[in-house]
Every structure is written in C-alpha cells, then in structure tokens.
Amino acid sequence: xxxxxxxxxxxxxxxxxxxxxxxxxxxxxxxxxxxxxxxxxxxxxxxxxxxxxxxxxxxxxxxxxxxxxxxxxxxxxxxxxxxxxxxxxxxxxxxxxxxxxxxxxxxxxxxxxxxxxxxxxxxxxxxxxxxxxxxxxxxxxxxxxxxxxxxxxxxxxxxxxxxxxxxxxxxxxxxxxxxxxxxxxxxxxxxxxxxxxxxxxxxxxxxxxxxxxxxxxxxxxxxxxxxxxxxxxxxxxxxxxxxxxxxxxxxxxxxxxxxxxxxxxxxxxxxxxxxxxxxxxxxxxxxxxxxxxxxxxxxxxxxxxxxxxxxxxxxxxxxxxxxxxxxxxxxxxxxxxxxxxxx
Amino acid sequence: xxxxxxxxxxxxxxxxxxxxxxxxxxxxxxxxxxxxxxxxxxxxxxxxxxxxxxxxxxxxxxxxxxxxxxxxxxxxxxxxxxxxxxxxxxxxxxxxxxxxxxxxxxxxxxxxxxxxxxxxxxxxxxxxxxxxxxxxxxxxxxxxxxxxxxxxxxxxxxxxxxxxxxxxxxxxxxxxxxxxxxxxxxxxxxxxxxxxxxxxxxxxxxxxxxxxxxxxxxxxxxxxxxxxxxxxxxxxxxxxxxxxxxxxxxxxxxxxxxxxxxxxxxxxxxxxxxxxxxxxxxxxxxxxxxxxxxxxxxxxxxxxxxxxxxxxxxxxxxxxxxxxxxxxxxxxxxxxxxxxxxxxxxxxxxxxxxxxxxxxxxxxxxxxxxxxxxxxxxxxxxxxxxxxxxxxxxxxxxxxxxxxxxxxxxxxxxxxxxxxxxxxxxxxxxxxxxxxxxxxxxxxxxxxxxxxxxxxxxxxxxxxxxxxxxxxxxxxxxxxxxxxxxxxxxxxxxxxxxxxxxxxxxxxxxxxxxxxxxxxxxxxxxxxxxxxxxxxxxxxxxxxxxxxxxxxxxxxxxxxxxxxxxxxxxxxxxxxxxxxxxxxxxxxxxxxxxxxxxxx
Numbered sequence: 001x002x003x004x005x006x007x008x009x010x011x012x013x014x015x016x017x018x019x020x021x022x023x024x025x026x027x028x029x030x031x032x033x034x035x036x037x038x039x040x041x042x043x044x045x046x047x048x049x050x051x052x053x054x055x056x057x058x059x060x061x062x063x064x065x066x067x068x069x070x071x072x073x074x075x076x077x078x079x080x081x082x083x084x085x086x087x088x089x090x091x092x093x094x095x096x097x098x099x100x101x102x103x104x105x106x107x108x109x110x111x112x113x114x115x116x117x118x119x120x121x122x123x124x125x126x127x128x129x130x131x132x133x134x135x136x137x138x139x140x141x142x143x144x145x146x147x148x149x150x151x152x153x154x155x156x157x158x159x160x161x162x163x164x165x166x167x168x169x170x171x172x173x174x175x176x177x178x179x180x181x182x183x184x185x186x187x188x189x190x191x192x193x194x195x196x197x198x199x200x201x202x203x204x205x206x207x208x209x210x211x212x213x214x215x216x217x218x219x220x221x222x223x224x225x226x227x228x229x230x231x232x233x234x235x236x237x238x239x240x241x242x243x244x245x246x247x248x249x250x251x252x253x254x255x256x257x258x259x260x261x262x263x264x265x266x267x268x269x270x271x272x273x274x275x276x277x278x279x280x281x282x283x284x285x286x287x288x289x290x291x292x293x294x295x296x297x298x299x300x301x302x303x304x305x306x307x308x309x310x311x312x313x314x315x316x317x318x319x320x321x322x323x324x325x326x327x328x329x330x331x332x333x334x335x336x337x338x339x340x341x342x343x
Numbered sequence: 344x345x346x347x348x349x350x351x352x353x354x355x356x357x358x359x360x361x362x363x364x365x366x367x368x369x370x371x372x373x374x375x376x377x378x379x380x381x382x383x384x385x386x387x388x389x390x391x392x393x394x395x396x397x398x399x400x401x402x403x404x405x406x407x408x409x410x411x412x413x414x415x416x417x418x419x420x421x422x423x424x425x426x427x428x429x430x431x432x433x434x435x436x437x438x439x440x441x442x443x444x445x446x447x448x449x450x451x452x453x454x455x456x457x458x459x460x461x462x463x464x465x466x467x468x469x470x471x472x473x474x475x476x477x478x479x480x481x482x483x484x485x486x487x488x489x490x491x492x493x494x495x496x497x498x499x500x501x502x503x504x505x506x507x508x509x510x511x512x513x514x515x516x517x518x519x520x521x522x523x524x525x526x527x528x529x530x531x532x533x534x535x536x537x538x539x540x541x542x543x544x545x546x547x548x549x550x551x552x553x554x555x556x557x558x559x560x561x562x563x564x565x566x567x568x569x570x571x572x573x574x575x576x577x578x579x580x581x582x583x584x585x586x587x588x589x590x591x592x593x594x595x596x597x598x599x600x601x602x603x604x605x606x607x608x609x610x611x612x613x614x615x616x617x618x619x620x621x622x623x624x625x626x627x628x629x630x631x632x633x634x635x636x637x638x639x640x641x642x643x644x645x646x647x648x649x650x651x652x653x654x655x656x657x658x659x660x661x662x663x664x665x666x667x668x669x670x671x672x673x674x675x676x677x678x679x680x681x682x683x684x685x686x687x688x689x690x691x692x693x694x695x696x697x698x699x700x701x702x703x704x705x706x707x708x709x710x711x712x713x714x715x716x717x718x719x720x721x722x723x724x725x726x727x728x729x730x731x732x733x734x735x736x737x738x739x740x741x742x743x744x745x746x747x748x749x750x751x752x753x754x755x756x757x758x759x760x761x762x763x764x765x766x767x768x769x770x771x772x773x774x775x776x777x778x779x780x781x782x783x784x785x786x787x788x789x790x791x792x793x794x795x796x797x798x799x800x801x802x803x804x805x806x807x808x809x810x811x812x813x814x815x816x817x818x819x820x821x822x823x824x825x826x827x828x829x830x831x832x833x834x835x836x837x838x839x840x841x842x843x844x845x846x847x848x849x850x851x852x853x854x855x856x857x858x859x860x861x862x863x864x865x866x867x868x869x870x871x872x873x874x875x876x877x878x879x880x881x882x883x884x885x886x887x888x889x890x891x892x893x894x895x896x897x898x899x900x901x902x903x904x905x906x907x908x909x910x911x912x913x914x915x916x917x918x919x920x921x922x923x924x925x926x927x928x929x930x931x932x933x934x935x936x937x938x939x940x941x942x943x
Binding site: 056060065066069175179185189190193204207289305 | 381389391392394397399400401404473474476477478479480481482484528529531547549550551552553555573575576577578579581582583585586589590591592634766767768769771772775787794797802803804805806808809810811812915917919920923
C-alpha cells in the first residue's frame, strides 16, 4: 500500500480556528481545503513523473524481452514511445496529455491506461471495500467490549489474537488459508470461466472466490480498529459524565452505547476515512496470493519494466482517492463533532 | 454516529459493491456444457499482448502458436522443420529465391480459404509497417520481395542467402480480417472468436484472469482431442501448485525444484522433468563497447586478458552447481547451444575440455604474471589487487546460491569476489551499460540456432543510446566470419558443422562460462488428462514448445470426472451468501429490539 502518500497527505483534523460568521467561515474553510487538495494533486503529478524516471530498468528492453530483436528495432521502438526525447520534453508532452484528460498508453499492454485502471478498480474496491467494512465492524465491536471489560479474559484473548494476526505476514497467512481449506474454495481469481451467465450464478461464484482473500484481509486489518477503539473508549471511561449517567440509573449497556461510544468514535472515524482512501490502492500481497485482478496487482506489474505511463496514471488515481477521502473526512468531522461546528 | 448505524451502512455498502461488481466487472462468460472435455492450464507469467505482431513474452507467443499456424513448423519428435501452411518448398540455384507451395483445401476458422495471399500480406505488412515488425521483424529484415503469383504459391526473394527460411516463427494472419485494422499498434486482437488457423480458436480472454480457446474443427491437421483449453492465471506459483492439488487446474509448468519435489508421490499427480531450452552462464566482461567500439561501463580491464578468463572458467565447477544449486534438475553446461537441440549442440572433446581444476588454474595465473599478495589475493599487471564484482539478479532463484560457490572457488585461486545482488531491472541496466566484472546470464534457444548465435555478434553491440542485444559485448572476427557463413549455408549438415565451430570458438574465448541447462519442470493431473505430445519425444516439454503438440495431442484420462468442483462451488457460494444475509438480518433485528427496549 502507499504508506508515504497517506502520511504526506494526512488531513489536518484539528478544529478550524477561522474567526468570523459561521456560514462564511464554513465556506471559506471548505474552499481552503479544496484548494489545498488541488495543489496536492498537482504536486503528485509532478512528483510522480520525475520519481518514476529514477527507477532502474529500460522499458524498451522489458517490452521486447524474449524476442530476437536487433538494435535498429529497439531504437525504433524507443522513438515510437517518445523515450528518446529529453526528460523536459517528455514532461511537457505528459502535461499536455493530462490536460486533455488522457493518461496515456501502457507500454507493455499497449492499451490506454484509463482502460486498464477502469478494468481493475472494480475488483479492488470490492475486495478491499468489503474487507475494510467487515474489519471495521469486527474491530469496533471487539474493541468496545474489550475496553468495557478491561483486563478480563475476553479483553486479553481478543486483543492478543488481533495483535497476532496483525503481525502475521499477509502472504503467509493467505497461503495457509489456501492450503488448509482444501477443496472448499477456489485457488485463484474472480470468477470461474465455466460459471453460467446470469446474475445469480455469477454473484454466487464471485462470493465463492471472494471469501478467502476477504478473510485474509479482514484478519490482518481488524486489529487496528480494535486497538484504536479500545484505547479511545478507555480514555472516555474515566470521564465524569459516565459516572453521572450511571448514577441516573441507566443500564450499563445503554451507558456504553449512548454516552461512551459516540465520544470514543471520533479518532476511529478519522482512521476509517484515512484507510478508505487507501482502499483503491488495493492490497498487493493478498491480490498476488489469490491472483485477484485488482489495482494493487496492476501497480506491481507496472513497476516491472518500468511501465511509466501506467505507473503515473496509477499514482494520480491512488493519490486522488486519498485526497478525496481526506476531504470527506474533514466535512464529516464538522457533522459528527459539535465542538468543531461550534467554533 | 452510532455504532449500529455505522454497521448497517457498512453492510449495505458491502452488498452494493458486490451487486455492482457482478453486474459490471465480472462479465458474462458463455454457458458451459458439462460434457465438454476441458484442459485447464495454469499460467504464471503475465500475458502482455495477444496481437501477434506485438506479442513477444513467453505466454503471448505460446497463445500465438495455438491460434495461428506458421509457414513451416518444428517436428514434435526431433524438432526438424516440417510443413506448416506450406507443405513443399524449394530454393533456386541463386540461393536467394524461395518458392513455397501452400497446402490445398485449408480454411480459416471462419471457413474462408487460406491462400498464399494471406502469407504474402503478413510478411509485407511487417516489411512496410515498423510497428508490425515489433516482435518478429528480425525474421524478415533480409527479405527483398514477397509475392503470391497464384493462390497456392508464395515466392520470397532474400537480399542475401538466409539459412533460417524454414524457421520463420511468424504467425500468419488472415488478410480479410487484418486488412481492416487501421492501427496495428493499438489493435488488441480480442474480437471473439478470433479468426485463426491453429488448432485452437481464442473465444474469451480476461487479462490476468483467464483465456479460453475452443478446438478448431477446421484445423488442417485435424481437430484436437480436447474440446476446450483454458489458461488460468496465477500470480503466485505456490497458489498454482495448490490449484493443481485441489483440481482447479490440470497442468502447471515452470515449477521450482522445491515445488517439483513436494509434488512427488502425491496421488493423481504425474511429473514431467523435461530437457529445457535455456542455457545459464557466468559472464566475464571482456571490456564493454558500443557498436562504434567505444569503451563503456566500468568492467575490470584485467579481464581483457583471455588467460585470466580461462583460469576463471577452469575454477567453475558446473557439476557442483547443477547438483547443489539446481537440485539435480539441470544438465551440466558445456557448449553454447543446449543439448535438447542435439543437431547443433557441441561439447568439447576430451583433449580440449579444461575441466574443473583449481590447481591448474592457479598454475596458469602464476605463469601469466598474476602473483599472490600477502593476503592471498593476486595482483593484476598494474599492481592492483584482483577483486571482481559478481552481479546477480535477486529475482532469479539460482543466482544467490551460485554466487557463494563462485566466490569460494575464485577465492581458492587468489581472486577476490564482491557479490552484488540487485533487482531484475537494475541487473538489466547494469548489463546493457557494461557495469559489471562477472554476472549471471541466461538465454532461451530455439530449434534454429541463429537468434541465440546472433547475440554474440558485433551487430548486436549497443549504440550510444543503449539499443543493443549483445550478451557480453563480444565482437570477435573469427566468430563473425563463421556467423556469416552459417547464416548463408542452406545445407543443414554443413551448417551444423559451422555452428559447432562457433561454439568451440566461444569456448576458447571464455567471455562466458556455460554452467547449466535447467530442466523445465511440469506436473499434471493424471486422473484428468493424458497423451500430451512431448517435444522432443522422449524427454521433452509439454508447455512452451516450438509448436502446439503438447496441447494438440492431450486427451481426457479414462477415469476423468470433470467439473465436479463447479457444483460444490455453487453450494459454498450460496452458503457464503446466506451467512452475509443472516448477519445483516441479525443486525437489523437487534437494532429493532434495542430500540424497543429504549422506548420502555
């Protein structure tokens, strides 16, 4: 996953301190954030172009690998791809192309980058999206209960298991799942070519293929939600308002759900939206183990070579997703935290 | 935001994603009859392009061979040239004019006749359109004219005599389809069914997922025994092995020795240890140069001395490398052309064979003026310690363990070795730029030796921009003369003699030491499939052939019970769906109950 992007573009979730009227303040605040996102995106475009040109590897050699090609053919291909031009000229070409909304054509697959990304984004969003949703559910549920009964056997076991899975190598965990489940689940891919057409059989086959990669991803992802939820709830549990709530005679369950959890959710929501931005970047290791044709895998393929137009296109799309999700997190924060709105 | 509201939202999102993906992403493969005889093959490499003019990767060209017949083919048993689309041919006295007779009565898979015009069209397209020459342009670059005087005759005039005229690995395409293609470079060739002339017709393809090919009933050698061939994509070779054990696929190739050993003795799994097409070697940089003979790179200048290179070669124990590094799954290296191409393979006669002899290598270096310093490391003729960098590709499993053996052997003859393992891309860059002293290399050879011989010629030295295909910057006048001779020698026996002399010359020059010819390791479900046509037979490969015989002759095993997995898969899919829906229902019910509680 693209760790550095997430840190570099992490949203500034501190409450805005803009003075002035409430309505005008919000609009100005929004405009500032939107402008920031656009500037970040422009920086990503520039950075991506020059960053990937530092990578080792000659695309022309990679494309012709295995073919008995001579120096003249290699030179002709280099010219065709525009790789014989100076870097500055290539950059200008690239910007002009982007301005037309064209991400270029992949060197190795010889099809438009946008087509490739379009084909792969669905499977990735499905796998990582479903897995993230399940990981959030499991993590929050276990985290809340672990914190409420801190030090209990439930707390120790659930936190311990989560940490164990979080630290297990994803690749290894996937292969172990693949081996121990025997013939129950398919060993690769999205769909079996023999599955009859039609919505129901296709959906069921897709679910069948989705199960193992999804389980693997949930197993390694849910610990972070569990731990954040657990620690933020623990902080809230010492608060006076909970004593008041209990003193009012409310049931333990209601005190937790109505008073403690909503306040403890704030850091968790930040984490959720940071991670949702990363959903599109996929999970390279899980996609590789289960041959899941997603963007993570495409990124990995693009790095071999390197396939520069594909890498640049992916970088823009993945960074764009993080930026958009961070923007949404900013907006949502204003909705869910009255303290932010009040300023 | 309450936890339950969040939970309900997340579950709804997940279900919506699933629905959307099914509707759009997965597509709708054709319905599948249960009694079809299907062979499912695992593919572990990336398929880049199925346009035969652009396709050069191993998996791409394997598909191309199944879809399109060539002008001539390579025999299944011994790989000698046999008829393809042409069944007869002769060459005029000038050794330049070739006349091919195109077989009668053949049709494309869309029942249009295959004629000489399709062949002339294909070659002329490659001659006139540089993009069409991307993958195979080298085969036709010596062509002067290609004409089709009648529909059964193709006449090819070459500029110089060309020995490879019966080894033109060029898929011939149907003119009536391709003449309508406006931009060859952008054409994906995925209009199903893809009109072809080979034993199978491509009927569906999802990149990095699968490809399905149906038996071509109009194939001129007769319809294949199986009805359908499915290539199932695996990114991870270990998962492909699991797929074989589970019965998701019937055939897996490119196995590692460890995977191959692990499959031994498993029920219903048959193994094929085949003679491979590759040669692996240790390159000794003799002084990198461009095609204008300008020095490039930073190779140790001492290696220009052939005596030093010969001593290094004598200190490499290929037998130990094969036993220890390849686990015995390779043939011990000797001549440049792999022994699977027995007609052209050469190995040194006993009186020329230098053998592995550290003492002799030490004596040679002592006599050649490389004295040992006090630390046991020899110094070169300028007085510098003789320490060489050995470059390995971290993406090649054998490089790292091999490097440790090489380091130890060279240490024993007073040469220091600094092992540098780098990524495949970095390795390739350093190779092109000549930035190494020693490096591991590997080449794949074909039944016709021309292409692999060419990488040792001056013509493949890189230009200033790095466009070149030289293995190790060799440009030797004797080798050049012999290369030119074999290129023009149309008598196969005489040509083989010249090719053997070329290998003897390479052995003398010692710019590379051939260490091993790795076996190709394959495994298949003996309870599902049998009868593969090995090439060569015996001892040959099923997949990655110079031909399609492996798949063409495959037939279902007597006890084959196919497609039992699909029904089970459906049941499990239903179970997963039930669990999901039940989970969502439980959430809703609990939420209602809690709401009711709260109202009390």
